[in-house]
Amino acid sequence: MNTFNALVVREAEEGNPKSAAASIEQLTDADLPVYAGTESVVVDIDYSSLNYKDGMALTGKGRIIRSFPMVPGIDFAGTVVSSESDRFAAGDGVILTGWAVGERYWGGYSQRQRVQADWLVKRPESMTSEQAMGIGTAGLTAMLCVLGLEAGGVRPDHGPIVVTGAAGGVGSVAIALLSKLGYDVTAVTGRPEEHDYLRSLGASGFLSRDEMSAAPKPLEAETWAGAVDVVGSNMLAKIIAQTKYQGTVTACGLAGGIDLPSTVMPFILRGVRLQGIDSVMAPLADRAAAWSRLATDLSSDLLAAMTEVVPMSSLPEQGEAIMSGKTRGRVVVNPNA
Structure with a gap:
């Protein structure tokens, strides 16, 4: 069975709030969430990113996580492994942002994830996965x-x-x-x-x-x-x-x-x-239009200048940094580093 790494946050022990911590665990496909009654897509994740909500989830400074255990990460870009939806096929480049992923549903701080097809948009052909999460x-x-x-x-x-x-x-x-x-x-x-x-x-x-x-x-x-x-x-x-x-x-x-x-x-x-402006529940048509504009209106050189790539193992420290206002630009997370 396929195994992969994911950053997992588990609930604190009763009376010991400090026992809640994020740590990298080895999971299998059988551990991935199942969405009954919806078309699901399994994605190998190339990159995720660090956002303010992720900082709250990683540090416990906000009630962002709604259920445990949780794989945080409110966005990711990757490649479709398998799909129950006609909209996606194996090998497609896809992007996920929002939809309470990383809050209610397992998110992008993982090498592999299963999500609902309706949460995904196709990645513009001119954009790499790293660039997509530089945007995020x-x-x-x-x-x-x-x-x-x-x-x-x-x-x-x-x-x-x-x-x-x-x-x-x-x-x-x-x-x-x-x-x-x-x-x-x-x-x-x-x-x-x-x-x-x-x-x-x-x-x-x-x-x-x-x-x-x-x-x-x-x-x-x-x-x-x-x-x-x-x-x-x-x-x-x-x-x-x-x-x-x-x-x-x-x-x-x-x-x-x-x-x-x-x-x-x-x-x-x-x-x-x-x-x-809400990006969490924005309709797919609005998302597609925005990503299309980002592919043409955002300079790739400026995007590179504002982007730092970090390994998934550094996320506990990165979470503290973003909550302290010490990060700059975009922090891209490589779960495979």
């Missing part, structure tokens, strides 16, 4: 934000776009995409040492996390044609108050908090549009 969930979310800005009618000649959490995965990909599309991008980061990195991706201006986290006024000077925000709370409220007439703000994260201390004034006096 964070990059897909960034592309959905860009599509949200475009749907809101925001054009490059309307004014600058502000991107928060700029040195992270979503922020890095968003800056690279927007700059290539001709937008003037201002990056918000709490790490001034990353300015050169962000400038290399296309950022033309910088603001500090502290100045953008101050309590906002109901309306502030019109500054931004649009925004990509991963922070929430005061920062999102401040951006909304600074958004130009009929500008669009895309919101996809809550790193700074789930609250939104804003007022209706930017919406009823300036016609500001607040567009929520």
